[in-house]
Amino acid sequence: MSQEKIRNMDEFAALCGISRPTISKYFNDPNSVRPSTRGRIEAALKEYDYRPNIYAMNQNRRLTKNIGIVVPYLADPFFAEIARVIERRCIDAGFTPTLFSSHGEQGLECDILDTLRSLRPAGVLLAPLGRASDKKHVEDFCRDVPTILFDSNIEGVGAAFVGSDNFSFVSQTVEYLSRTGSAPCFFEMSDPANPNANKRRHAYLEMMRRLNLEPHLVKIDGTGWGFEEIGRAGALKVLKEDLLPTDTVLCSNDRLAIGFLSACHELGIRVGRDKDCTIRLASHDDHPYSRFTCPSLTTAAHDYEAVSDHAVETLFRLIDAGGKLETREETLFAARLIMRGSA
Amino acid sequence: MSQEKIRNMDEFAALCGISRPTISKYFNDPNSVRPSTRGRIEAALKEYDYRPNIYAMNQNRRLTKNIGIVVPYLADPFFAEIARVIERRCIDAGFTPTLFSSHGEQGLECDILDTLRSLRPAGVLLAPLGRASDKKHVEDFCRDVPTILFDSNIEGVGAAFVGSDNFSFVSQTVEYLSRTGSAPCFFEMSDPANPNANKRRHAYLEMMRRLNLEPHLVKIDGTGWGFEEIGRAGALKVLKEDLLPTDTVLCSNDRLAIGFLSACHELGIRVGRDKDCTIRLASHDDHPYSRFTCPSLTTAAHDYEAVSDHAVETLFRLIDAGGKLETREETLFAARLIMRGSA
DNA sequence: ATATATTTTTGACGCGCGTAAACAAATGAA
DNA sequence: TTCATTTGTTTACGCGCGTCAAAAATATAT
Numbered sequence: 126m127s128q129e130k131i132r133n134m135d136e137f138a139a140l141c142g143i144s145r146p147t148i149s150k151y152f153n154d155p156n157s158v159r160p161s162t163r164g165r166i167e168a169a170l171k172e173y174d175y176r177p178n179i180y181a182m183n184q185n186r187r188l189t190k191n192i193g194i195v196v197p198y199l200a201d202p203f204f205a206e207i208a209r210v211i212e213r214r215c216i217d218a219g220f221t222p223t224l225f226s227s228h229g230e231q232g233l234e235c236d237i238l239d240t241l242r243s244l245r246p247a248g249v250l251l252a253p254l255g256r257a258s259d260k261k262h263v264e265d266f267c268r269d270v271p272t273i274l275f276d277s278n279i280e281g282v283g284a285a286f287v288g289s290d291n292f293s294f295v296s297q298t299v300e301y302l303s304r305t306g307s308a309p310c311f312f313e314m315s316d317p318a319n320p321n322a323n324k325r326r327h328a329y330l331e332m333m334r335r336l337n338l339e340p341h342l343v344k345i346d347g348t349g350w351g352f353e354e355i356g357r358a359g360a361l362k363v364l365k366e367d368l369l370p371t372d373t374v375l376c377s378n379d380r381l382a383i384g385f386l387s388a389c390h391e392l393g394i395r396v397g398r399d400k401d402c403t404i405r406l407a408s409h410d411d412h413p414y415s416r417f418t419c420p421s422l423t424t425a426a427h428d429y430e431a432v433s434d435h436a437v438e439t440l441f442r443l444i445d446a447g448g449k450l451e452t453r454e455e456t457l458f459a460a461r462l463i464m465r466g467s468a
Numbered sequence: 469m470s471q472e473k474i475r476n477m478d479e480f481a482a483l484c485g486i487s488r489p490t491i492s493k494y495f496n497d498p499n500s501v502r503p504s505t506r507g508r509i510e511a512a513l514k515e516y517d518y519r520p521n522i523y524a525m526n527q528n529r530r531l532t533k534n535i536g537i538v539v540p541y542l543a544d545p546f547f548a549e550i551a552r553v554i555e556r557r558c559i560d561a562g563f564t565p566t567l568f569s570s571h572g573e574q575g576l577e578c579d580i581l582d583t584l585r586s587l588r589p590a591g592v593l594l595a596p597l598g599r600a601s602d603k604k605h606v607e608d609f610c611r612d613v614p615t616i617l618f619d620s621n622i623e624g625v626g627a628a629f630v631g632s633d634n635f636s637f638v639s640q641t642v643e644y645l646s647r648t649g650s651a652p653c654f655f656e657m658s659d660p661a662n663p664n665a666n667k668r669r670h671a672y673l674e675m676m677r678r679l680n681l682e683p684h685l686v687k688i689d690g691t692g693w694g695f696e697e698i699g700r701a702g703a704l705k706v707l708k709e710d711l712l713p714t715d716t717v718l719c720s721n722d723r724l725a726i727g728f729l730s731a732c733h734e735l736g737i738r739v740g741r742d743k744d745c746t747i748r749l750a751s752h753d754d755h756p757y758s759r760f761t762c763p764s765l766t767t768a769a770h771d772y773e774a775v776s777d778h779a780v781e782t783l784f785r786l787i788d789a790g791g792k793l794e795t796r797e798e799t800l801f802a803a804r805l806i807m808r809g810s811a
Numbered sequence: 812a813t814a815t816a817t818t819t820t821t822g823a824c825g826c827g828c829g830t831a832a833a834c835a836a837a838t839g840a841a
Numbered sequence: 842t843t844c845a846t847t848t849g850t851t852t853a854c855g856c857g858c859g860t861c862a863a864a865a866a867t868a869t870a871t
Contacts (some may be wrong), residue, residue, distance in 0.1 A: 389764035
């Protein structure tokens with residue numbers, strides 16, 4: 126490789142023996158130039174390893190090749206994992222994804238959207254905070270920037286929503302638990318941040334009604350995104366004060382369940398299907414750690430692949446369509462029940 | 469707020485009744501203009517909510533206000549957490565951090581560094597993959613871009629290294645375990661990706677030597693970043709084949725320990741300090757989930773705050789100094805022993 | 812070989828802002 | 842008031858690239 130540094134596209138074009146506009150065209154879409162010239166450019170590219178200045182590119186392009194990915198809480202491995210898959214797909218499609226985490230804070234989510242707006246991205250994949258979101262702010266943003274919501278829906282906001290079908294999650298766990306033992310109570314935060322939590326509660330109530338069973342909601346206190354600790358503290362209280370209406374517990378999500386298991390262990394309560402167990406516990410999400418809990422967690426799994434794939438594909442369609450879809454699409458993917466040791 | 473959209477700094481300057489260069493100066497450093505003019509600018513800013521075009525800014529600035537943060541594996545809550553803290557510090561200091569995850573892949577780490585190079589960041593905080601890194605590539609990068617390494621050191625690369633003192637971790641756990649029961653064997657991957665793992669092994673051997681105890685290394689197979697599964701599989705094998713030389717196990721890191729606990733539960737082996745427990749287990753890192761395992765994990769904790777703070781402060785010093793430090797600094801922070809249920 | 816379609820070149824302008832120099836105005840102390 | 846100092850204005854240029862129109866070169870079909 127030659128050592129001389131190339132300052133700009135003009136110099137590189139001169140070294141190629143090709144005009145600058147053609148080089149520019151190549152970088153916008155390598156297939157838009159004749160194969161023979163493409164070959165010459167790529168040969169020179171190997172030789173001199175030139176890269177166009179992104180800032181100059183993005184300043185003049187009407188639309189950048191950037192894609193924003195926003196998740197509510199990156200320290201949650203669930204989001205870390207889904208972000209990883211989405212990131213990869215964007216890169217493979219020739220885009221430049223940038224990852225942001227709202228860290229559970231409304232102010233930060235707003236800041237991120239403002240920053241994102243000035244990045245003029247081709248599109249954005251946004252998993253909003255949910256109830257903690259500044260709804261108007263998100264709405265305004267989505268009006269200006271082609272955005273797909275995922276994981277957590279805000280009615281009417283964004284060009285499309287891609288997520289999981291909460292009823293599918295809960296119906297499977299409730300059905301399984303009821304069929305194989307006693308019916309579950311539903312363990313959740315009294316004031317959940319995520320709208321999925323509300324959908325899951327409704328699904329639980331609906332399923333119990335269909336099965337002609339009496340529903341029991343066990344609501345625990347706590348705010349923020351430290352779900353494990355909230356679940357642990359709530360479970361300790363409920364268990365100590367003997368407030369559990371059934372011996373079968375269905376947690377709204379896995380992170381609460383992880384806390385619940387911790388509390389059980391602390392109190393010497395055995396969880397699982399075995400004879401010496403007094404509690405059965407199941408949950409939702411198939412959190413990356415749920416297979417390593419003690420006992421491993423019976424849960425309903427997101428179809429990670431399907432959600433990420435479809436979210437990304439919808440975004441690409443949206444971008445191709447110029448930022449507008451005829452109608453707002455909502456796509457929900459079914460859950461898959463994963464039976465493990467806890468129930 | 470007025471509705472007319474402002475296209476550029478010229479228009480905004482006209483609306484302020486102030487010249488464009490002064491506006492430009494303000495955005496580079498609000499304190500560089502007289503308080504009275506600053507007030508007028510900020511008043512107009514509220515009125516018209518103008519934001520300068522980042523691309524045009526960065527194209528012309530000799531140095532951008534961007535800071536790159538690179539971690540080896542974002543789905544590991546340990547890195548997610550440390551990235552969160554660092555991100556916040558950068559924002560508060562007026563920089564624009566961008567987060568990247570190498571996802572455990574050498575190729576991706578190289579790509580990220582290339583991308584980062586063309587972003588012309590003011591500085592980079594890099595936690596390299598470690599042994600899986602393309603050392604030459606990282607070295608080349610660090611020569612061109614002001615970079616602080618953290619978490620995982622590469623000798624002589626980057627302007628400084630900030631991390632934890634592995635000897636401090638291991639000495640405390642080994643001392644504690646030996647004093648309160650039998651001496652531990654050391655449970656680790658036979659081919660660990662992270663250089664910290666090697667330092668920890670050496671520290672274990674050294675501590676055992678000092679205490680006049682016989683060391684035992686238990687090495688398990690596995691590659692990649694799925695440490696929990698590797699730890700679980702390894703522990704299953706070791707436990708089933710009765711290869712454990714002692715009843716006290718010290719894991720190289722918490723994620724392996726989480727897998728180990730999972731295996732123990734599967735085999736009906738009780739872990740902890742109680743009379744009916746047959747194994748004591750301790751580890752290192754104070755992983756965010758280690759307090760929720762069953763039993764909760766006795767571990768040596770990173771001083772997250774100190775590491776992130778010092779890494780960021782060193783980077784700011786580096787940036788102020790124009791990208792070069794007189795000598796390469798290495799700062800290590802001591803661990804704090806956290807006694808929980810597992811040992 | 813000729814006509815037609817495709818690709819490339821040339822030349823030029825614009826994007827929005829950084830920055831420098833020379834000058835004007837405001838400030839503050841003597 | 843006067844002079845020195847800070848702060849702001851004016852003017853002008855440059856950054857690296859997108860993009861357009863017209864002309865030239867090349868490829869494909871007849």
